[in-house]
Amino acid sequence: MSTLQNFEDYLQKVLDIGVKASSWKEEKDLPIFLRDLYDFYEISLLGISCLLMIAKEDVVISPATVNKHFKYLQEKRTCLCIYVCRVVSSYDRLRLINYRVPFVVPNNQMYLPDLCLDLREHFRKIRKSRKILSPATQMVVIYALIHKNDQKFIPSELAKKLGYSAMTMTRALDELESIGIGEVFQKGRERFLHLMKDRRALWEQVKPFIRSPIKKNMMLRCKDTKKIKQLGVISGLTALSNYSMLNPPKRPVYAISKDDWKILKHSASIEKVFFPEDADIELEIWSYKPKLFVNKGMVDPFSLYLSLQGNKDERVEVALEKFMEQIKW
Incomplete structure (x- = not known):
């Protein structure tokens, strides 16, 4: 069952509301990077026109990035935008709430502050943040600081350069994202870290989480x-x-x-x-x-x-x- 179908069934189950989503005709006018990350649909919810931005099946998007895209769409549209995804960690859920991004995780939570709705069921504990980064993750940070022209870091490539397994490098990216360092994206089977900040800002931000080698x-x-x-x-x-x-x-x-x-x-x-x-x-x-x-x-x-x-x-x-x-x- 698709995320959209799960969303419609979830509304029917918890609110006893039947909604029918339709494709958003203006989607073709959006930047390509948004169309690569989301599917867009229009619905009417409790009499309010809403735009759904549904994360595609093979894409993982950080809350900070979702917030940027949400604000971009809100400027373009007068209706309420709602982020819909199949699964979210408890840590990312809190980040989305802090950003006040309306979101729905079918069969888990519906957070729609504009409609005064905050319904929670259960959450999957996906990953835990650490106060001090592991040596492997610290190596990724040092590598990024030295190679200041690189913007995108892929686990398989980092593994070859730093002498770790691709799995260890994937965990390193998770650690960095958990403390708000950069943004982790996923396209198909490939995950990568994108550092948006300049290197001086990165150094100052990461210093509390790294230690003497x-x-x-x-x-x-x-x-x-x-x-x-x-x-x-x-x-x-x-x-x-x-x-x-x-x-x-x-x-x-x-x-x-x-x-x-x-x-x-x-x-x-x-x-x-x-x-x-x-x-x-x-x-x-x-x-x-x-x-x-x-x-x-x-x-x-x-x-x-x-x-x-x-x-x-x-x-x-x-x-x-x-x-x-x-x-x-």
């Missing part, structure tokens, strides 16, 4: 630093000193992924030590791969900032802020 710090004595330089990337205060007037630390700092550490720790040329004065280098074990975003032999600027933002040394704080001001957004 460092999982562990350790001091190492090295007979030969060749292996470390091969697997690791210059990081920490060593990297910051290259970008600022800050003096470099006594021991160079390198970042390495968990997987590369598993290889390095079996090397006979290194030895873990407990006292800094006995060490030749400081090693950071990261939750994601620093080599993916290497910049002139050093870690990317955004991960560097996150790794040092907790440093209480005033000189480091000043150097870090000046460093971020130099970024070309």
Whole structure:
């Protein structure tokens, strides 16, 4: 049964109102992107002329995008516009209500504030938002910040570039959408994230949800630093000193992924030590791969900032802020 038929049956069941929808003749005059996302029908509901914008079967649209399209149509039409979709998560339902977008999810809810109707039945718990983004999702954010000319991010392509499965990248897009970062669309089997904001705005918006990539710090004595330089990337205060007037630390700092550490720790040329004065280098074990975003032999600027933002040394704080001001957004 189509979404339209479910909508008509739902009205009959809960309001005892029989409605018959008809195709909207002016649909052909709408922009193509709207016609690709919705089917449009006219109905009369409780004596009021209404325009239905029914999400197509193979399309998923974020509440923020629905709100933009709703406002666009309201400006073009004097009648009440109603968004109709087959399923909606409890989180997206609240977002639609906050936007005051009239909507109907057949057999779940009818929210029509202009008609003083708010009928709720049950909801499917689809996805849960997180307060802190997962390492994989943080990698997507860093990738988006670095590749500032890209606007559309597809899970299958991100998987190849970042070394994760397409399923993990799909979850990453869900996480970003759950905190209002960008908009996720679906066309057929393909899902993609579209970032509408500029990169500076993206950075400021996402900062509360991301954290230092460092999982562990350790001091190492090295007979030969060749292996470390091969697997690791210059990081920490060593990297910051290259970008600022800050003096470099006594021991160079390198970042390495968990997987590369598993290889390095079996090397006979290194030895873990407990006292800094006995060490030749400081090693950071990261939750994601620093080599993916290497910049002139050093870690990317955004991960560097996150790794040092907790440093209480005033000189480091000043150097870090000046460093971020130099970024070309």
